[in-house]
Amino acid sequence: MKKGQSILILFGIFVVLFAVIYFFEIKGGEEREKKSKLASQLFKAEKDSVNRLILTTENSHIVCEKKDSDWIITSPILTQGDAQSIESNLSSILNASIERQIADSAADLNLFGLLEPRGQVQIIINDGKHTTLMVGDENPTGTLIFVKYPEDRAVYTTNKSLWNYIDKKLFDLRDKKTMHFNVDEVRKITLTSRTKGTVRLEKISGKWQITAPVNLATNESEVKSLLSRLSNGTAKSFIDEKPTDLKKYGLMKPAIKINLEIGESLASTNFSVGDTAASDGGGFYAKEETRPPVFTIEKWTKDGLDKSAFDLQDKKVLGFDGEKADRIVWEIANQEYTAIRVDSLNWMVVAPETLQVDQNLMKRWLEALRDLSVDELETYQPQSLVKYGLDSPYLQLTLFDQKNTIGTILVGKEIAEKYCFKTAQYPHVYRIRKNTFDRIYKKPEDLKVKTVSANS
Numbered sequence: 116m117k118k119g120q121s122i123l124i125l126f127g128i129f130v131v132l133f134a135v136i137y138f139f140e141i142k143g144g145e146e147r148e149k150k151s152k153l154a155s156q157l158f159k160a161e162k163d164s165v166n167r168l169i170l171t172t173e174n175s176h177i178v179c180e181k182k183d184s185d186w187i188i189t190s191p192i193l194t195q196g197d198a199q200s201i202e203s204n205l206s207s208i209l210n211a212s213i214e215r216q217i218a219d220s221a222a223d224l225n226l227f228g229l230l231e232p233r234g235q236v237q238i239i240i241n242d243g244k245h246t247t248l249m250v251g252d253e254n255p256t257g258t259l260i261f262v263k264y265p266e267d268r269a270v271y272t273t274n275k276s277l278w279n280y281i282d283k284k285l286f287d288l289r290d291k292k293t294m295h296f297n298v299d300e301v302r303k304i305t306l307t308s309r310t311k312g313t314v315r316l317e318k319i320s321g322k323w324q325i326t327a328p329v330n331l332a333t334n335e336s337e338v339k340s341l342l343s344r345l346s347n348g349t350a351k352s353f354i355d356e357k358p359t360d361l362k363k364y365g366l367m368k369p370a371i372k373i374n375l376e377i378g379e380s381l382a383s384t385n386f387s388v389g390d391t392a393a394s395d396g397g398g399f400y401a402k403e404e405t406r407p408p409v410f411t412i413e414k415w416t417k418d419g420l421d422k423s424a425f426d427l428q429d430k431k432v433l434g435f436d437g438e439k440a441d442r443i444v445w446e447i448a449n450q451e452y453t454a455i456r457v458d459s460l461n462w463m464v465v466a467p468e469t470l471q472v473d474q475n476l477m478k479r480w481l482e483a484l485r486d487l488s489v490d491e492l493e494t495y496q497p498q499s500l501v502k503y504g505l506d507s508p509y510l511q512l513t514l515f516d517q518k519n520t521i522g523t524i525l526v527g528k529e530i531a532e533k534y535c536f537k538t539a540q541y542p543h544v545y546r547i548r549k550n551t552f553d554r555i556y557k558k559p560e561d562l563k564v565k566t567v568s569a570n571s
Contacts, residue, residue, distance in 0.1 A: 195290035208277065229270065298343070331424070341422060387402050433538075480557055483554040504528030510555075
């Protein structure tokens with residue numbers, strides 16, 4: 116026999132042996148393990164085949180039914196289920212296994228708390244087959260519980276954790292989301308607050324813009340946070356399933372009302388926050404327009420929704436590219452100064468006198484101007500700038516990019532360690548903190564190169 120033929124024969128034997136080992140030992144072992152596990156399980160069902168879960172205890176009777184990929188609770192009320200919670204609970208129930216059979220005769224079920232069981236669970240699958248399991252007392256060591264099928268005389272034990280998945284309240288399994296919508300499809304937002312007024316926002320070319328009471332760019336992260344609180348927030352408790360009088364919850368004239376316009380059709384949906392729910396466990400009453408129940412939300416959730424235009428606006432006033440600024444003209448107490456960029460790294464003060472600038476100090480000043488944000492809103496519509504000291508500002512500063520103006524800022528009176536502030540672009544008057552002012556208030560001597568004494 117030739118050497119090549121021997122190698123082929125040996126290779127063929129190897130392939131056959133590998134196939135035998137794989138299909139009998141590995142795959143066969145997996146199948147045997149799966150069958151063994153299934154044999155010990157209390158419920159012989161795959162999760163995807165279950166279309167109804169019924170949990171009964173002394174205090175509740177909850178029926179969950181699967182409709183396509185959704186879960187609906189049909190008892191004790193008809194409401195949307197929390198699919199994630201129900202699926203997780205169902206998985207834990209299906210994973211429960213028999214520890215051992217402790218009796219093959221049910222002559223005295225009182226011994227096991229099964230004559231009048233404290234609860235039961237029913238699993239119904241797509242073909243209509245169902246399994247009912249009754250739950251009795253804990254065993255003497257408190258680690259297991261006694262269980263029994265109604266049609267079977269035997270009594271079994273299983274891990275007592277099973278009871279945690281049966282002893283559920285309606286609140287545990289129902290849909291608790293505060294509002295239902297697709298965040299990416301929201302096109303317009305109208306937020307009306309008793310204390311902060313009305314603000315309107317619109318998504319324009321993929322960016323959120325405030326359109327009332329002013330036209331300003333938003334802080335995108337603030338708007339995303341608002342929408343996230345609405346879509347991901349959860350109810351604290353459910354108070355009234357079918358309210359007949361919203362006035363007693365403060366929901367006829369809510370403290371906060373948020374209207375969303377969604378999709379190309381701009382379909383409208385609302386969410387309202389009413390009065391404090393001090394007599395109902397705390398928080399605030401709330402309601403989604405498309406669902407009947409009144410529920411409560413936590414105070415921090417309510418505070419996260421109670422936003423003014425200023426809360427949502429972009430508070431950066433310049434936000435320029437520091438590499439593009441090439442000239443700064445500023446005036447302090449009627450004295451004007453000018454600094455120019457000499458090259459890509461160096462600046463120099465050129466008026467009223469020439470002064471060499473420390474480039475690190477200049478860099479930090481430019482960064483402070485670039486990142487300058489206002490801290491408080493004084494008014495969007497000032498009647499006069501005189502009361503704020505902005506008619507003749509203490510500090511006025513303009514940044515240039517070649518011949519173009521990047522922006523001009525004006526700082527006026529100091530009031531309670533805050534300075535009145537505005538930009539030349541808008542009439543709006545704000546306040547900035549003293550430490551913010553200190554970062555942008557510079558005289559040429561604050562920027563100059565510090566000479567080192569020969570004796571130092």
